[in-house]
Amino acid sequence: MRNDEQVWRAVDARREDYAAFSDRVWDMPEIAYTETRSVAEHLAMMEKEGFRIERDLAGIPTAVMGEYGEGGPVIAILGEYDALPNLSQEAGLAEHKEVVPNGPGHGCGHNLLGAASLLAAAAVKDWLRENNLPGRVRYYGCPAEEGGAAKGFMARDGVFKDVDIAISWHPASFSGVNEAVSLANTRIDFTFHGRSAHAAAAPELGRSALDAVELMNVGVNYMREHMPDHARIHYAMLDGGGIAPNVVQSRAKVRYLIRARDLPELNTLVGRVRKIADGAALMTETRVETAVVSAVSNLLGNAPLERAMHDNFLRLGPPQFDEADQAYAAQIQATLSEEDIRAAHRRHGLKVEKGKTLCDLIVPLENRGEGGVGSTDVGDVSWAVPTVQARGATCAIGTPFHSWQLTAQGKSPAAHKGMVHVAKVMAGTAVDALRDPALIARAKAEFEERTGGRPYESPLPPDLAPPIKAMGQGV
Template sequence: MSNPKSAGVDRRRFLQGVGVGGTVAATGAPSRLFAQSGTAAPSPSTETNQGPPQSSALAARHTDAVRDAILRISREVWATPELSLSEFKSHEIHLRELEAAGFATVSRGTSGIPTAFVSEWSQGTGGPVIGYLPEYDALPGLGNAAEPTRTPGPTGAEVGHGCGHNMLGAGCTGGAIALKRMMEESGTAGTVRVYGCAAEETEGAKVYMARDNLFADLDAALAWHSAPFAGAGLVRLNAFDQIRVEFHGRTAHAGSAPWEGRSALKAAEMFGIGVQMMREHLPPSSRIHYTYQAAGEAPNVIPDFAQVWVIAREADRGSLTGLTAWLSEVAEGAAIATQTRADFIHFFGSHDLLPNEPLARQLYRHILAVPIEFTEAEQEFARGCQREMGVPEHGLATTALPFLVDISAGASTDVGDVSHQVPTGVFAWPTFPLHIGLHTWPVTACGGMSIGDKGSLNTARILAACGYDLMTDAALREAAAEDFRERRGGAPFVSPLPPDRRQPLGLDPRFIKTGTDELFADVVT
């Protein structure tokens, strides 16, 4: 494994040049990024000097051949945004294009998630197995037209792809289809597998799939994410727990006889105060955020029920286990103090994202091989979004960041569980303006026009090319495997899901059936 400090951007430099939501606090050109931070830009990396891999041009040709399918996925999923665990049309769009391209549907409703699936194509005997991880769920409140202003989209403003999953999914599925064509042309043996990764924004399907060991036979998994810049490197994201805390009290007339009641709301409030008292003693890597989901109905009635939704994050699962246990003690203490009862329901969790240096460097070589080009009309669209958001009008990034090293961020992803089972490569590509964060309406707006089209097509090319490298280069596979073993260690994979949690807590009861046949008969038209 090469020295991660040998070339690229370290954590201090990266954080000096990055703002809210992971946006670059400069124009996108690395030289200007470091000029603003007062830090000298690093020397060119080895990837810059190596030149583009031969597979890049081959992938470009085959990606162009399936251009229409890639754009259909991105545009149709964008036009019919669906929330997590409800992506009925979206997952069918992916399956339709995969089946038309010759992939076989291995499973639907995979691992207890109605909108998850696995699809694959194989050629020859044996050979590597490479997985792709498309996502396709949208977010509440971020519906927007493909306009640089806050304007309701095709289905209104209630739901929209403010995290770019329409493009993310199209790039991953499109990359898999293009890789199949490359392998057919060369006669390469191997298996291309596509995992329909539903509900990434809430209770991600990847975590349930990992518990079922569905990634265990992969040689590598590949994915990407929308960003305001292009980049790859050694980036870690936090482990993640989701918790529901329910407090049960006793109702009473708040004016006539409040002493007869026991307020669940007061218990929830005390729990919140307890969390604030924790913060002074938490390491910088810790994150706790929560919202009150239920807090009573009327002020003249003592509430007998209150509910808090808590998200906790830490640098790794071991540290997070201790943090979650402390939160449980705070909940119990609040219940004791208010003579109520607390139910502490830890219903979901994921691992930290484990980087893989050989895969990250190979992906970075492919990033450098693809021009980042936008028209003046696209740049003006981006500047229009920036004007509306009140941020500097620097448009879209046109230069990749230097290779990133030693980066730890506070966000989380269910890709983490995949990365703890198999070598996993992830990269970023610009699909929305600088100074704009994810989970905002400009991401939705850009994803529905030519800026988003370019993101879907360019990432499909990068993913197909890197997938082909893995299929044909045993040394690259072994380097990725060795890096994975070194970072992962010898401990067995243990799912963060509670053993009794077989399906997502947020799953609509009408979709919970005993069989998988006709699972969507009552909702899909």
């Protein structure tokens, strides 16, 4: 029996258990740094599988690691399980219907992400045991990908320092190797302090912190014309100064998310945004305080690992969806726009095929996507250790992520099939590395070339602790 077939059989033997496991996590959506019940489910599964477990990685209560094996290379498989706010949705519908009004939901598929990664790690564990070979496989349970940069804190703390290669994936419309393109980003809170006063009787005595926030927003909006096309800046008002319009607001707070192609470009943009904040404070005679909440690096690719993963995709072929899967996907597509569907194809460098509802191919390795690019804290892992990511088809083509439609499909049979399919790809890639030291050597050589041999440098301030309390409160 071939090595990949052996480890794929270990995946198939667990498919029902892990589909149910993924569904349990879907049923308990928890936002960044609050994933206590979700991580408990992961810990229970790791204990059942016989992994050696470490908890509280990098001082984060919901970050865990399970390891199996002795000696040899260390293969890390990364999982996530955090949800998003305000994306509650009943499963299996093709209409918007919340389970909990304004509640959280798995609108990015992280219930599937963690389950498939742990499934892959468990299958590799069996392969190591059955073949009596040296080597270690680790499952890293990583919380707070959505804005919390947990992997960044973990990388800064040296959690991955003895890992040889890291493997991860993300749900998607199509199956294939993830193009290693993402934006570095940082989140910064700007808090303005002014002076309260009666807005009618003595407005001249007040200095409005809310005015300062509004002027900062105007300044950043003018800046947008004069920054790189691929850079992005977003903001959210965290504190508008209260609900009384007849009181001059003495305190107001805004959070900015700044994205750029790489860390040097990001640092330049951050400096410009900070100057605008200082200018707004100067114009309003207020004072501004800044606090970095999180920061992540851009992704660093690794061609040897990407080719190895692509070979696994080709050997396995695309996911096998049935007529019922296609019918539900068609219902979901009916809620989407034609632009949603075109964008999904462009993102993977594919031509639009009218009427196609689910993935039936492997995206060619040479394809380059078009359109917007997001961010991920996997980027920090990729600068610390050679890293590769898959995309696994788990939803109707065109489904926007961070949407109710994605949440609705999170427990569907198609999502389960896609989850098992990508678990096989990750497990096969891990086995290829364990049985071929030359693959790991090539991956490390390219990593050294791309990084210039420089050790990983975290974009996080050295004194910044994981924002467990702040993120848990949803601010």
